[in-house]
Amino acid sequence: MGGGLGRHSMPPDTPGTVHLETPRAHDLPPLPSVRTLLLTQWAGRLLLGGLVVRLLLALLTPDTDGASSLDLVRRLATLTLVVGATIVLWRLSRALRHRLLWRVRRKLILSYFFMGVVPAALIFLFFCILGALTLLSFSSFLVKDKLADLQAQGRVYADMTAVELQQTRTPAEVGDLLARKATAGARTYPGISIALLTMNGPARTAPQTAGAWDHGAAPDHLPAWLLELGPTAVVLPVTESAGLAAGARLIVRSVSWTGTPDLARRAVVVDLPLDDSAADAIRDETGIRIGAATAVATSGSDPCGVPTGGDVRIETSPASLSWVNFLDVTSWQNGRTCKVGLQIQPSLVNLYRRITGAQAIGGGVSFGDILLLVLLIIGGLFLVIQTVAFVMGVSLARSITGAIHELFEGTRRVQAEDLSHRVRVRSLDQFGALASSFNSMVERIEELLEQKVVKERLQQELQIARDIQTSLLPSESLRRGHVTLAAACRPAREIGGDYCDFFPLDADRIGLLVADVSGKGASAALYMAELKGLVLALCTSHRSPRALLTEVNRILSQNMSRTSFITMTYAVLDVRARTLTHARAGHTPMIHLRARDAFPRTRLLAPEGLVLGVRMESVLARFEGLLQEQTISLAPGDLVVLFTDGISEAMNGVRDLYGEDRLCLCVEEHAGLEPDALCDEVFESVQEFADGAEQHDDMTMIVLKVDVTAPAVAGAAEDVRA
Numbered sequence: 001m002g003g004g005l006g007r008h009s010m011p012p013d014t015p016g017t018v019h020l021e022t023p024r025a026h027d028l029p030p031l032p033s034v035r036t037l038l039l040t041q042w043a044g045r046l047l048l049g050g051l052v053v054r055l056l057l058a059l060l061t062p063d064t065d066g067a068s069s070l071d072l073v074r075r076l077a078t079l080t081l082v083v084g085a086t087i088v089l090w091r092l093s094r095a096l097r098h099r100l101l102w103r104v105r106r107k108l109i110l111s112y113f114f115m116g117v118v119p120a121a122l123i124f125l126f127f128c129i130l131g132a133l134t135l136l137s138f139s140s141f142l143v144k145d146k147l148a149d150l151q152a153q154g155r156v157y158a159d160m161t162a163v164e165l166q167q168t169r170t171p172a173e174v175g176d177l178l179a180r181k182a183t184a185g186a187r188t189y190p191g192i193s194i195a196l197l198t199m200n201g202p203a204r205t206a207p208q209t210a211g212a213w214d215h216g217a218a219p220d221h222l223p224a225w226l227l228e229l230g231p232t233a234v235v236l237p238v239t240e241s242a243g244l245a246a247g248a249r250l251i252v253r254s255v256s257w258t259g260t261p262d263l264a265r266r267a268v269v270v271d272l273p274l275d276d277s278a279a280d281a282i283r284d285e286t287g288i289r290i291g292a293a294t295a296v297a298t299s300g301s302d303p304c305g306v307p308t309g310g311d312v313r314i315e316t317s318p319a320s321l322s323w324v325n326f327l328d329v330t331s332w333q334n335g336r337t338c339k340v341g342l343q344i345q346p347s348l349v350n351l352y353r354r355i356t357g358a359q360a361i362g363g364g365v366s367f368g369d370i371l372l373l374v375l376l377i378i379g380g381l382f383l384v385i386q387t388v389a390f391v392m393g394v395s396l397a398r399s400i401t402g403a404i405h406e407l408f409e410g411t412r413r414v415q416a417e418d419l420s421h422r423v424r425v426r427s428l429d430q431f432g433a434l435a436s437s438f439n440s441m442v443e444r445i446e447e448l449l450e451q452k453v454v455k456e457r458l459q460q461e462l463q464i465a466r467d468i469q470t471s472l473l474p475s476e477s478l479r480r481g482h483v484t485l486a487a488a489c490r491p492a493r494e495i496g497g498d499y500c501d502f503f504p505l506d507a508d509r510i511g512l513l514v515a516d517v518s519g520k521g522a523s524a525a526l527y528m529a530e531l532k533g534l535v536l537a538l539c540t541s542h543r544s545p546r547a548l549l550t551e552v553n554r555i556l557s558q559n560m561s562r563t564s565f566i567t568m569t570y571a572v573l574d575v576r577a578r579t580l581t582h583a584r585a586g587h588t589p590m591i592h593l594r595a596r597d598a599f600p601r602t603r604l605l606a607p608e609g610l611v612l613g614v615r616m617e618s619v620l621a622r623f624e625g626l627l628q629e630q631t632i633s634l635a636p637g638d639l640v641v642l643f644t645d646g647i648s649e650a651m652n653g654v655r656d657l658y659g660e661d662r663l664c665l666c667v668e669e670h671a672g673l674e675p676d677a678l679c680d681e682v683f684e685s686v687q688e689f690a691d692g693a694e695q696h697d698d699m700t701m702i703v704l705k706v707d708v709t710a711p712a713v714a715g716a717a718e719d720v721r722a
Contacts, residue, residue: 031095043087050081108397116389120382132348139346140325142286147252147327150272154254157185158270161194162256165266171208178210185270189278191215193271197222215251215273222267225335226255250274250293250342253332287350291322291343403431410438419445462494469495469525472532477676478502480510481575482636482710486675489700490683497524498644498700499531503539508576511539514587514642514702515568523564531556531566545570545583546629549612553585553623556613566612569642573704578713580640580704581631586611588645591664593671595637595708600671602664605630636712639671639678640704646697650686653693658686675703 038044054077061070161181168174178194185192193211195218209218251274257267272278279290325342406423413421419442423435474487487500497517505511515531517524534552542548549570556566569590571582582590582605589606607628610619634640643663650658663682670681679701686699 031099032092037088037092041088041091043084043091045084046080047084047088050077050079050084053077054081108400109394112390112393112397116386116393120386135348135351136323136346139286139288139323139344139351143282143288143290143325143342143344144327146282146286147250147274150252150274150278151254153189154252154270154272155256157181157192157194157272158254158256158268161268161270162258165196165258165268175208175210178208182211186211189272191271191273191275191277193218193273195219195269195271197267197269198265211271213271215271215275219269219332222255223333223335250327250329250340287347289345289347291345293327293340293342399427400431402426403435406435407438410442414442414445419443459494465522465525466491466494469528472501472529473499474501477674478510480504482707483510483573483575483578483634483704484675484707485510485512485573485702485704486679487700487702488676488679488683489698490695491698492646492695493520495522495525496520496698496700497528498646498698499528500642500700500702501532501535502702503536505539505543505572508574510573510575511535512571512573512582512642512702512704513568514644514700515566516587516644516646516698516700517566518564520698527560527564527566530559531568535570543572544629545572545581546627549583549585549609549627550624553612553620557615557620560613560615562615565614567645568612571642578634578706578710579631580634581629583607583627583629584609585627588643588648589660591639591641591643591660591667592632593639593641593667594635595639595671595706596635600637600668602667604660604664605632633713634706636706636710637708638706639667641667641678641701642704643682643701644698646695646699647682647686647701649697650690650699651693651696652689652691658689662689675705678703678705 036044038048053073057070057074057077161177164177164181165174168177174196178196182192182194185194191212191214193213193215194209196208197219198207207218207220252272254270254272255267256270257265274290274293283289323344323346325344327340327342328337329340330337403426406426410421410423422439422442425432425435425439469491470489473489477484477486479485485502487502489496489498489500491498497520499515499517500513502510502512513535515528517527517531531552534555535548538548538551542551549568552568560566566585567587568585569582569587570585571580571590573580584590584607586609589604591602592605593600593602607630609627610623614620641663648658648660648663662685666682666685667678670678673681682701683699
């Protein structure tokens with residue numbers, strides 16, 4: 001071709017060529033110097049100015065306090081210094097990042113670091129947090145278990161005292177018994193306190209007490225709610241006035257009573273405060289230090305009647321790990337249950353030793369020591385594997401980036417219009433295949449460019465063919481008397497195989513036809529042009545649609561290929577008699593809307609008939625015998641629609657068909673429009689139904705409408721089928 005390309009050259013100004021600015025290593029801007037950062041840019045000047053002002057103020061007024069008149073100047077200088085330093089550091093980091101990450105090798109190494117090292121560190125941190133939470137939860141369980149033991153011990157003391165009180169007779173014996181019980185219990189719980197209350201009887205005396213009672217005054221009566229419980233109850237004594245303040249101690253109070261309702265009934269109250277001695281005992285057994293307790297409330301007051309200011313507040317030492325254990329406690333005054341946060345400070349090392357030390361193997365070696373040794377060995381192996389993986393990753397990165405660099409140089413040479421350059425194939429892996437593909441691509445660039453030129457020429461020729469085909473179709477509506485006809489066609493490709501037309505036959509008759517050639521593209525368009533010539537040549541000599549279709553079929557069957565055929569509906573409109581005579585050769589039905597009906601509805605008219613152009617003797621022999629002709633009368637307001645299957649068989653995204661029923665409903669809904677407007681409404685309805693799906697077939701239709709104001713024709717006949 002005259003404008004072709006040479007074997008190893010490309011025209012620099014070829015239309016459609018895209019020139020890319022490929023970055024090169026020597027094109028990268030150098031790192032900015034200190035002089036450029038600090039003296040030539042406004043951010044550097046801000047930094048230097050703020051620094052100089054701060055130094056001058058420090059030298060001239062070293063003892064200036066915040067009330068000095070120069071304080072505002074000092075603050076402005078500090079702000080200027082911070083802003084300038086931030087912008088300078090950001091610009092410097094951007095230049096460093098640009099130079100550091102320009103090479104793919106460094107990007108791959110960083111990606112290996114973020115994909116290998118960082119996830120491993122996060123996994124290690126996750127398991128550390130998980131282990132800490134597990135041990136803390138276990139600590140909470142141990143504390144609750146010890147408090148449950150304390151409650152059980154208090155019940156035992158109260159029940160034993162109540163049983164032994166049944167053997168006493170005098171107040172002296174009662175006091176001696178209470179003192180002995182308090183002394184015996186103080187060996188284990190130094191803060192134990194015992195009180196005896198008279199519940200009923202003729203002589204209700206003051207309560208007798210024994211023990212320390214350092215945590216508060218002994219109760220002088222039993223609350224009413226407590227009498228409804230069993231013989232023993234565990235409560236938290238909280239006074240209505242004082243409440244449970246932050247930092248208070250918990251008290252386990254057990255109640256047991258003796259006697260009968262008829263005689264003098266007495267109640268034994270045993271208090272076991274969670275004081276320092278009890279906390280030390282729990283710490284010796286579990287390694288957990290018990291702190292203060294604080295009532296928790298989300299609003300103004302607690303359900304127990306405890307006035308609090310909000311959530312629990314725990315004060316801890318900086319070197320300790322604190323945890324809050326929430327307990328359900330009962331108020332002495334009203335019997336309500338509330339939440340109390342109990343501060344605990346577990347020692348994770350002691351807990352681990354207590355858990356693992358229970359399984360001693362012998363010789364001073366425990367299961368925990370062996371487990372720790374195994375973990376250290378696994379951790380060392382993990383570090384070795386991680387190091388080896390990192391080294392292998394760097395090696396792979398070097399091999400990958402070497403191949404990428406070869407391809408990069410190849411693209412630079414191609415951009416420089418040098419098609420003689422070839423990339424060396426260094427390996428048989430995917431990068432080697434990519435290099436081979438690059439070489440093949442360069443060899444085919446010239447061929448592809450030539451194909452592009454040919455394709456553009458074909459596109460222009462197809463556009464010319466489409467313009468010619470469009471000129472063969474009716475370009476505007478036709479009005480004859482009180483009848484208006486309009487046609488519309490939307491091909492699926494540049495050129496289509498549908499054909500529609502209407503043309504005057506004489507002063508009173510008009511010929512109408514809609515045809516659909518099998519297939520699409522240029523071959524269908526050629527058959528369509530041939531069909532138009534045949535119909536125009538035969539329409540004047542064959543007044544009957546049946547006769548015309550018979551003759552057209554005879555001619556086409558001798559010239560069309562065996563794989564092609566045509567469906568067609570041909571009708572003759574008599575404007576004076578206002579009748580429409582039509583025959584159908586395998587085409588879609590015709591829609592007729594009768595306005596004279598009480599409730600106008602569309603109907604489908606489909607007389608029998610075979611397709612045109614089939615080169616089979618059996619079909620040729622039966623064609624004329626099966627072909628039927630039908631005549632319908634048209635009243636004022638009647639509407640007739642001829643269409644191709646591209647409309648009724650249009651599909652949406654889920655391959656549902658538009659269908660003839662939807663088309664009939666659309667015609668009924670817009671029957672009052674003019675024919676050309678009705679065509680637009682039908683196409684819009686099909687497009688809305690398709691919902692973006694590709695049009696797979698040509699869509700063609702003719703609309704015939706009789707004016708509503710047209711005078712009625714006398715003696716209009718009913719539909720006749722020949």
